[in-house]
Amino acid sequence: MNYPLWDVPAPGLLIAAVGILHVFISHFAVGGGLFLVLAERKARREQDAVLLGFLRARSRDFVLLTLVAGALTGVGIWLTIGLVQPQAVSALVVTFVWAWAIEWTFFAVEIAAASVYFYGWDRLSPRQHLAVGWVYAASAWASLVVISGILSFMLTSGAWPETHRLADGFFNPTFLPTVALRSAVAAGLAGLYVLFAAAFLGDAELKSRLCRWCATRWIAPAALAVALALVWFLSAAAAADVAVAETLTARDAAPLSVLSGVFAPANVGQPVVRMAARSAIVSAVALLLLALGVAALRPRHYGRLAASLLMLLGLVAMGGGEWVREGLRKPWVIDRYLFVNGIRVSAVPAAAAGQDPFSVGAIDRRGVLASSPWSEVPAGFRPGDPSFERLLPAERAALEAQAGQVVFAVECAACHTLDGHLSIRSLVRGRGVAALETVLEQTARPVASDGRAASWSEPGVRVVTWRGRRMPPFAGTRAEQHALAVYLSRLGGDSAAGLDSPAPPGGGLAAFEAHCSACHGAGAPWPIQPRLRGRSAAELYELIGRLPELREEMPPFSGSENERRALAAYLGRLSAGAGADPGEVMP
Amino acid sequence: MNPLVPLADPLPQPAPPPLLWALLQLTFLLHTLAMNLVLGGSILALHFRASRRAEEAVPRNQLLRTVEKALPVAMAAAITLGVAPLLFVQVLYGRVFFTSSVLMGWFWLGLMPLLLAAYYGAYHLAFRPEPGPARRWTGTLVALALSAVAFLQVTNATRALRPDSFSSAYRKDPRGLTLNLDDPTFWPRYLHLLLGAVAVAALAVALYGALRRGREPELARFAVRRGTAVFAAATAANVMVGLALLIAQPQPVLLRLVGGDRVSVSLLSVAILLAVALAGAAVLALGARQPWPATPALAALAAVTVAAMLLLRDDLRRLVLHDAGLDPPSWVVAQWTPFGVFAVCLLLAVAAIAWMVRALATAGPAARE
Numbered sequence: 006m007n008y009p010l011w012d013v014p015a016p017g018l019l020i021a022a023v024g025i026l027h028v029f030i031s032h033f034a035v036g037g038g039l040f041l042v043l044a045e046r047k048a049r050r051e052q053d054a055v056l057l058g059f060l061r062a063r064s065r066d067f068v069l070l071t072l073v074a075g076a077l078t079g080v081g082i083w084l085t086i087g088l089v090q091p092q093a094v095s096a097l098v099v100t101f102v103w104a105w106a107i108e109w110t111f112f113a114v115e116i117a118a119a120s121v122y123f124y125g126w127d128r129l130s131p132r133q134h135l136a137v138g139w140v141y142a143a144s145a146w147a148s149l150v151v152i153s154g155i156l157s158f159m160l161t162s163g164a165w166p167e168t169h170r171l172a173d174g175f176f177n178p179t180f181l182p183t184v185a186l187r188s189a190v191a192a193g194l195a196g197l198y199v200l201f202a203a204a205f206l207g208d209a210e211l212k213s214r215l216c217r218w219c220a221t222r223w224i225a226p227a228a229l230a231v232a233l234a235l236v237w238f239l240s241a242a243a244a245a246d247v248a249v250a251e252t253l254t255a256r257d258a259a260p261l262s263v264l265s266g267v268f269a270p271a272n273v274g275q276p277v278v279r280m281a282a283r284s285a286i287v288s289a290v291a292l293l294l295l296a297l298g299v300a301a302l303r304p305r306h307y308g309r310l311a312a313s314l315l316m317l318l319g320l321v322a323m324g325g326g327e328w329v330r331e332g333l334r335k336p337w338v339i340d341r342y343l344f345v346n347g348i349r350v351s352a353v354p355a356a357a358a359g360q361d362p363f364s365v366g367a368i369d370r371r372g373v374l375a376s377s378p379w380s381e382v383p384a385g386f387r388p389g390d391p392s393f394e395r396l397l398p399a400e401r402a403a404l405e406a407q408a409g410q411v412v413f414a415v416e417c418a419a420c421h422t423l424d425g426h427l428s429i430r431s432l433v434r435g436r437g438v439a440a441l442e443t444v445l446e447q448t449a450r451p452v453a454s455d456g457r458a459a460s461w462s463e464p465g466v467r468v469v470t471w472r473g474r475r476m477p478p479f480a481g482t483r484a485e486q487h488a489l490a491v492y493l494s495r496l497g498g499d500s501a502a503g504l505d506s507p508a509p510p511g512g513g514l515a516a517f518e519a520h521c522s523a524c525h526g527a528g529a530p531w532p533i534q535p536r537l538r539g540r541s542a543a544e545l546y547e548l549i550g551r552l553p554e555l556r557e558e559m560p561p562f563s564g565s566e567n568e569r570r571a572l573a574a575y576l577g578r579l580s581a582g583a584g585a586d587p588g589e590v591m592p
Numbered sequence: 593m594n595p596l597v598p599l600a601d602p603l604p605q606p607a608p609p610p611l612l613w614a615l616l617q618l619t620f621l622l623h624t625l626a627m628n629l630v631l632g633g634s635i636l637a638l639h640f641r642a643s644r645r646a647e648e649a650v651p652r653n654q655l656l657r658t659v660e661k662a663l664p665v666a667m668a669a670a671i672t673l674g675v676a677p678l679l680f681v682q683v684l685y686g687r688v689f690f691t692s693s694v695l696m697g698w699f700w701l702g703l704m705p706l707l708l709a710a711y712y713g714a715y716h717l718a719f720r721p722e723p724g725p726a727r728r729w730t731g732t733l734v735a736l737a738l739s740a741v742a743f744l745q746v747t748n749a750t751r752a753l754r755p756d757s758f759s760s761a762y763r764k765d766p767r768g769l770t771l772n773l774d775d776p777t778f779w780p781r782y783l784h785l786l787l788g789a790v791a792v793a794a795l796a797v798a799l800y801g802a803l804r805r806g807r808e809p810e811l812a813r814f815a816v817r818r819g820t821a822v823f824a825a826a827t828a829a830n831v832m833v834g835l836a837l838l839i840a841q842p843q844p845v846l847l848r849l850v851g852g853d854r855v856s857v858s859l860l861s862v863a864i865l866l867a868v869a870l871a872g873a874a875v876l877a878l879g880a881r882q883p884w885p886a887t888p889a890l891a892a893l894a895a896v897t898v899a900a901m902l903l904l905r906d907d908l909r910r911l912v913l914h915d916a917g918l919d920p921p922s923w924v925v926a927q928w929t930p931f932g933v934f935a936v937c938l939l940l941a942v943a944a945i946a947w948m949v950r951a952l953a954t955a956g957p958a959a960r961e
Contacts (some may be wrong), residue, residue: 006689007598007599008598008690008694008696009691009694009758009762009766010766011694011697011766011767011768012766012767012768013767013768021678065719069633069712072668073708073711073712073715074708076668076671076672077671077704077707077708077711078704080671080674080675080678080703080704081701081703081704084693084700084701084703084704085701087682087690087693088690088693088694088697088700088701088768091686091690091691091693091694092601094682094686094690095601095682095686095687095690096603098679098682098683098686099601099603099604099606099683099686100603100606102607102612102679102680102683102927102932103606103607103927103930103931103933104930105679106615106676106679107930107933107934107937109675109676109679110934110937110938110940111937111940111941112672113672113673113941113945114944114945116668116672117945117949118944118948119674120668121949121951121952123950124952125951125952125955128952128955129951129952129955130955133951133955137948140944140948144944169604169925170812170927171606171927172928172929172930217653239724252725253874314739349602350883361602362599363599372607378596379596379759379762379766381763449961456791
């Protein structure tokens with residue numbers, strides 16, 4: 006939109022791949038620093054030359070891993086996000102330039118301290134060496150604190166949308182829980198790494214000591230701290246209007262039951278995020294059991310295979326956790342400011358909001374295609390223009406499908422691929438144009454903090470989405486929405502989409518097509534026929550008025566009173582087995 | 593018609609642009625000096641390794657070992673010092689920086705594996721002193737990887753100066769597979785960077801020799817002579833390449849550089865004069881019986897020249913972006929308290945690093961357990 010879109014499938018997966026690798030290494034860099042200095046202190050106090058030798062050797066690996074891979078994947082994730090979400094990085098560097106700059110000072114100290122610590126084993130006095138170790142541990146943790154402020158801001162932006170003050174964004178509702186959670190994870194990862202290194206030791210006595218120490222003094226306490234911090238984090242996020250329950254399980258689930266709720270075989274929540282949460286929890290529990298049950302209790306049976314499995318479990322747990330955090334943040338990339346597809350909701354001062362050409366309101370007025378100067382729009386797509394309206398239906402529909410493809414690239418391709426990750430083809434298979442237009446209208450709606458309906462230009466506006474799908478709103482004109490629906494319907498297999506005459510307006514079939522068929526039409530996951538259960542038109546009329554009460558994932562009926570009556574009559578006839586009114590059958 | 597350039601965020605700038613600009617220039621200068629040591633050092637190491645003159649084998653191999661051991665540390669410094677200008681350039685020039693990055697997306701991401709390969713290669717050379725053919729290959733790999741990083745940086749930097757080409761380049765290929773080889777400034781600029789890096793690294797070698805002359809006279813003599821000679825040759829060549837780079841500039845920019853804009857003319861004149869003076873002084877120093885007394889002065893003058901070149905580089909960007917309608921944003925709401933915290937953290941960081949480095953430098957075998 007504002008920036009050119011990097012044309013790669015599922016760019017979010019690229020961020021995930023680099024990001025997960027980086028957080029795994031960087032958290033280890035924080036915890037590992039603390040481990041090294043505490044272990045060195047212990048070894049020196051107890052005059053344990055064997056342990057000191059082990060630490061010295063491991064500090065070299067530590068430098069090689071954290072200074073090189075940690076620092077470079079950190080730069081790498083920054084570059085990757087800059088390519089995929091330039092609008093978000095731009096906003097983050099402008100808002101938090103001094104926070105990033107502060108973090109850089111800690112990073113510089115961290116790099117220098119790690120180098121001096123490594124090169125100083127033979128040259129510094131024990132006291133100096135330990136002091137350098139403490140400088141490393143403190144600066145690495147301080148770096149984690151600053152990054153936590155910015156990452157948590159993206160999830161819960163606090164008072165920032167109203168004030169745009171750095172401090173209001175940084176000290177946001179999930180800042181402290183994030184610091185606690187990531188600190189605990191860092192400590193656990195330090196134990197995990199030493200456990201991994203211990204598996205390669207020839208000295209059985211040292212291996213046994215290290216395994217017991219790491220499993221019982223580092224990993225187990227860290228696991229308990231992670232669990233507590235996670236509950237704190239999820240509660241704080243839910244209190245800040247993050248759709249924790251809706252994304253992970255049912256909308257009305259209590260924060261504490263969310264973690265068990267992800268295992269319930271319910272058709273609720275965001276399926277990919279739920280899977281990530283399950284993977285993270287199972288891996289973390291398996292890691293803890295393996296560390297305690299094998300490494301600590303039976304160190305003789307603990308070997309390289311088990312050590313590799315432990316590292317793999319750690320990586321999956323970490324990756325799953327990060328995936329869940331990203332999933333909870335959707336549809337925002339910056340909470341209550343910027344959606345994942347680069348569309349914004351508000352700006353300061355309030356007067357500027359209307360002038361922001363990339364706000365929802367401005368795009369609704371001007372059109373998403375007109376707001377995307379980098380995209381090539383089919384020249385003939387001019388809805389409302391007589392030359393366009395005079396085209397043959399086939400020509401017009403073909404142009405609409407082309408324009409819809411461009412709209413898809415601009416608004417949807419940040420998350421959806423055609424056939425791979427979050428495949429759009431499988432999501433729209435068999436759906437008609439009217440049904441898809443209804444879905445597009447229901448992707449997200451704005452509400453105020455007290456739940457009342459609001460406008461997108463209201464500072465700090467919240468978002469309500471449908472069935473935990475956490476989609477950003479469709480922004481654009483009606484004609485563009487229709488064009489996108491034509492493109493998607495064709496993608497889903499209906500090669501005549503956009504050509505067929507719609508069902509007669511005001512009829513029950515037309516209402517069903519528009520409001521129900523996305524979920525209850527032919528080929529959809531929940532066909533309507535078995536759900537009617539012989540109910541009469543009057544009963545159905547009443548049920549249509551309170552759909553969310555029947556199932557929370559059902560949106561309220563958004564059609565007119567006449568459509569509701571016609572729909573009830575149509576469904577009543579289907580229910581009675583009479584079939585549709587011949588006049589309402591599409592040609 | 594104005595070129596297609598993204599609009600600024602609807603957010604206020606967090607500090608007066610001159611402050612951000614000054615921090616960008618300062619941190620970029622530090623990064624450039626460290627980067628020159630790394631890139632130029634890796635190329636010099638190739639030169640030392642390829643040299644076959646038997647009579648200088650001992651000091652040459654000693655010097656090669658010193659360069660190899662210094663490379664990982666210099667690389668850590670270059671990367672750390674590179675993060676800050678990357679931040680400030682995004683705040684000030686993000687509109688062109690992000691766009692030029694997207695155009696070369698996959699290549700831009702290539703920075704990460706290239707730097708990883710160079711970094712691990714440098715550590716391999718530093719930690720494993722055993723000679724063998726693998727060392728030559730590793731050294732070559734490090735130099736090639738770093739040269740490729742420079743190639744990509746120049747690609748992005750030259751593209752960012754051509755906002756008029758953004759739209760057509762993107763339309764031609766939106767997949768992030770576009771380089772900028774058609775730009776007439778590209779090759780002179782890349783060559784300018786490589787020669788500059790070799791020159792600075794060679795001068796650092798000479799400076800090292802000058803500092804070691806009391807303890808290792810043979811090594812010091814070789815380092816000062818060879819470092820100064822390579823510095824003189826690279827700088828003289830770079831004056832010519834610099835002129836080629838000047839001539840390759842788009843005509844409106846060239847006209848202002850050579851007479852239309854007072855700041856630009858002054859910077860260009862100073863930069864050229866300094867470069868010529870440096871090359872001449874180096875040649876004179878080589879003709880003297882003892883070249884080392886001139887080395888510290890040469891190094892200081894070289895640092896000033898690099899600073900002048902970077903200011904000229906920035907001025908070029910100012911001219912081009914001004915023509916494209918990208919003047920610094922006027923909406924500023926300065927965040928002075930966070931800036932104050934940053935300033936304090938920076939001072940503490942400098943103090944902590946100075947203390948640690950001093951402790952390491954002054955401690956010797958006596959401090960061993």
